[in-house]
Every structure is written in C-alpha cells, then in structure tokens.
Amino acid sequence: MSRLFSPLTLRSVTFANRVAVSPLCMYSAVDGVAQPFHFAHLSTFARGKAALVFSEATAVEPAGRITPQCLGIWTDEQRDALKPITAFIDSMGCVPGIQLAHAGRKAATSSPFAGGGKPLATDDPSGWHVVGPGVEPVAPGFQEPRALTESDIADLTQSFVTAARRSLEAGFKVIELHGAHGYLLHSFLSPLSNTRNDGYGGDLPGRMRFPLEVCRAVRAEIGESIPLFFRISAIDGRQGGWSLDDSVALSRELKAAGVDVIDCSSGGISGAPRFRQTDDNKPLDAGSARGLGFQVPFAERVRREAEVLSMAVGVIVDPHQAEDIVASGQADFVALGREIMHDPFWALHAAQALGVDDDFAMWPPQYKWAVDRRAQIKRDLA
Numbered sequence: 001m002s003r004l005f006s007p008l009t010l011r012s013v014t015f016a017n018r019v020a021v022s023p024l025c026m027y028s029a030v031d032g033v034a035q036p037f038h039f040a041h042l043s044t045f046a047r048g049k050a051a052l053v054f055s056e057a058t059a060v061e062p063a064g065r066i067t068p069q070c071l072g073i074w075t076d077e078q079r080d081a082l083k084p085i086t087a088f089i090d091s092m093g094c095v096p097g098i099q100l101a102h103a104g105r106k107a108a109t110s111s112p113f114a115g116g117g118k119p120l121a122t123d124d125p126s127g128w129h130v131v132g133p134g135v136e137p138v139a140p141g142f143q144e145p146r147a148l149t150e151s152d153i154a155d156l157t158q159s160f161v162t163a164a165r166r167s168l169e170a171g172f173k174v175i176e177l178h179g180a181h182g183y184l185l186h187s188f189l190s191p192l193s194n195t196r197n198d199g200y201g202g203d204l205p206g207r208m209r210f211p212l213e214v215c216r217a218v219r220a221e222i223g224e225s226i227p228l229f230f231r232i233s234a235i236d237g238r239q240g241g242w243s244l245d246d247s248v249a250l251s252r253e254l255k256a257a258g259v260d261v262i263d264c265s266s267g268g269i270s271g272a273p274r275f276r277q278t279d280d281n282k283p284l285d286a287g288s289a290r291g292l293g294f295q296v297p298f299a300e301r302v303r304r305e306a307e308v309l310s311m312a313v314g315v316i317v318d319p320h321q322a323e324d325i326v327a328s329g330q331a332d333f334v335a336l337g338r339e340i341m342h343d344p345f346w347a348l349h350a351a352q353a354l355g356v357d358d359d360f361a362m363w364p365p366q367y368k369w370a371v372d373r374r375a376q377i378k379r380d381l382a
C-alpha cells in the first residue's frame with residue numbers, strides 16, 4: 001500500500017494522490033493574461049497525473065507582479081484566459097490550484113532568463129514603484145518601497161478577496177496564498193523587513209496581523225468547500241529573522257483563520273532564497289546545503305506541533321523519498337518543482353517505481369494502450 005498514491009479528501013475536494021506541482025513562474029504572460037504556453041505547461045502535468053497542479057504566483061494587482069510578464073487575476077480577461085487550463089486539468093481527474101500573490105518589495109524585476117532577475121531600472125517604462133511594510137529595500141540595488149498605509153492594507157486585503165472570487169470563477173478548486181520568499185505577506189511577518197510601529201508591526205501578533213486578515217477574508221469569500229493552502233518561508237535563515245518557532249505559532253493561527261494546509265518553503269527575505277538545513281537563526285554561509293528534502297523537517301515540525309496538514313517542498317526527486325515523507329507522517333503532500341519540470345510525467349513514473357501502477361491504469365487512455373504495447377516490445381527485446 002502506497003501512502004503517496006492514496007487519495008485524500010479536504011473539504012469538498014478529493015486529491016487522487018499526494019503529488020503536487022509547486023507554483024512555477026514562467027514569466028510568459030502578456031499584461032497578466034495566460035498564453036498558449038501556460039496551457040501547454042500546466043496541462044502537461046495533468047496528463048502526468050500529479051493530483052494537484054498549482055498555477056504560478058498570480059498577482060492580485062498590477063504592482064504585485066514579480067516581473068511585467070507574470071500572471072495576474074485582477075481583470076475578467078485574465079480570469080477568462082485561465083478557464084481552458086482549469087477545465088483541462090479537471091478533465092484529467094486532477095485538481096487545479098492557484099497561488100495568489102503580491103510581490104511587495106521584490107516586484108518590478110526582470111525575468112531570470114531575460115534580464116537576470118534584477119530590479120528594473122527606475123526609468124524603465126515597464127516598471128513601477130514597489131510597496132512594502134516600510135521603506136527599507138530588499139537589498140542594495142533594489143528600489144526603496146513606499147510604506148503601505150493602513151488604508152492601503154485594507155485595499156490589498158480586498159484585492160486578495162476579489163482575486164479569490166475570480167479564481168473560483170476561473171475554475172480553480174484550491175487556493176494558495178503566497179506568504180513566502182520575501183514577497184509582501186512574508187515581508188510583514190519577518191522582523192527583518194517589518195519595522196512598522198503601528199498595529200501591523202512590532203511584536204509577533206502585530207506582524208502576523210495582515211497575513212491573517214487576508215486569510216480570514218479569503219476564507220469568508222470562498223466559503224467552506226474550498227481548500228486553502230498558505231505557503232510560508234519556515235525560516236529566514238538570517239540572524240534575528242523569522243524562526244521555525246514563529247512558523248509553528250503562525251501555523252496555529254492560520255489554521256484558526258481557515259487555512260487547511262501549510263506549504264513549507266524557506267528563505268528569500270533579503271534577496272534570492274538561500275537556505276540552511278537546520279539552524280533557523282544563524283547567518284547564512286554562501287555554500288549552505290540544499291540537500292535532498294532539506295525543507296522536509298520544517299513541514300514535519302509544523303504538522304506535528306501546530307496540528308495542521310503540511311506540504312513539503314524542496315529537492316524532492318525520488319519516488320521512494322516522496323513515499324517515505326508521506327508514509328512517515330512528515331507531510332501530507334509533496335510538492336515538486338524542478339524535478340517535475342524535468343519529467344512532467346513524474347507521478348506516473350513514480351507510481352510504476354513504487355509498484356502501484358504496473359499495468360498503466362493511471363495513464364490517460366489515449367496513451368495507455370500504446371505504452372502497454374511499448375512495454376510488451378521492451379519485454380520481447382529483453
């Protein structure tokens with residue numbers, strides 16, 4: 001019996017297995033609108049039978065995009081362009097999920113493959129003025145943000161709510177809020193980036209307030225039937241930064257605010273994500289390890305101590321490794337990024353490696369009869 005390939009029902013949604021496609025920015029949208037590339041990209045993972053296929057970080061307002069080429073969902077046109085994608089994922093027996101995001105201080109950069117992921121020049125006509133909890137930039141060379149007022153925070157909460165409504169209209173069955181990697185919600189959580197002295201800063205409850213208000217408002221909008229995930233950076237990995245203890249405390253509050261699954265990533269508060277394996281508040285070394293499943297212990301501790309479901313992510317590559325993570329109770333889902341880009345049929349291949357789909361029953365029928373024959377030919381040739 002494989003736990004990785006056992007179903008799980010959350011609220012009204014049943015996941016066929018525990019394999020999720022992690023959100024993966026493709027930097028290929030036009031005015032925030034999904035293009036044929038997005039259809040091809042996301043539908044491939046559904047043919048590959050990952051149970052849960054997340055969209056890339058999808059901005060709730062124009063200034064929330066990481067790059068001018070990021071997906072958005074602040075217009076009806078953007079919503080409608082996503083409908084064929086969700087319909088196809090659904091038709092494969094998979095669950096379409098969307099990651100709703102605001103890039104905050106880390107917005108207005110170039111894409112990694114066409115500009116090196118650097119902040120856009122202030123006179124670049126495709127750029128915009130970024131916002132954050134305060135006026136401190138992410139790192140030298142990044143823009144100085146405009147500090148959000150309390151009224152801006154209320155407006156942004158409403159932007160998340162409207163984006164959640166459009167997401168359901170677009171056919172998504174799971175919503176994830178992006179609270180990691182130094183983007184807006186994470187930048188309110190971390191003491192390294194949130195230097196406010198009003199009710200949205202200061203102590204832990206103050207720093208958690210905006211992300212929790214967003215969760216409560218989104219849960220109220222989407223009702224009780226839709227699973228809500230929240231991605232955290234479980235540690236900043238910087239001296240004086242957000243710690244794993246903070247993540248456990250936050251996760252308890254997120255659960256009370258209507259979040260079902262904590263997606264445990266890490267890093268990113270001061271620029272590109274750089275991670276340590278275990279110590280949560282030591283300075284980073286450049287060569288710190290990002291070994292196999294290096295963030296799994298975060299998902300395990302959050303799951304155990306906050307008594308909430310968790311998703312593990314980060315260098316999960318091998319079917320047996322993934323099986324062990326779920327079977328040993330370290331996490332309820334595994335999310336794959338680069339490995340599943342390399343092999344979009346990873347879930348189907350993993351099911352075979354674990355001996356749970358010897359006869360290709362999981363494969364789309366359009367492929368099954370032919371890969372059956374391929375297997376026979378290989379046996380004959382052996």
Ligand SMILES: Cc1cc2nc3c(=O)[nH]c(=O)nc-3n(C[C@H](O)[C@H](O)[C@H](O)COP(=O)(O)O)c2cc1C
Pocket residue numbers: 022023024025026055056057099178180181231265313314315316335336337338339
């Ligand atoms: C091309 C690419 C795009 C990514 N885009 C996002 C994103 O939109 N949202 C997010 O939370 N993480 C994003 N990430 C991080 C991944 O979701 C994942 O957490 C990370 O790659 C670690 O998992 P892996 O080792 O399986 O790749 C991205 C990573 C890659 C490689």
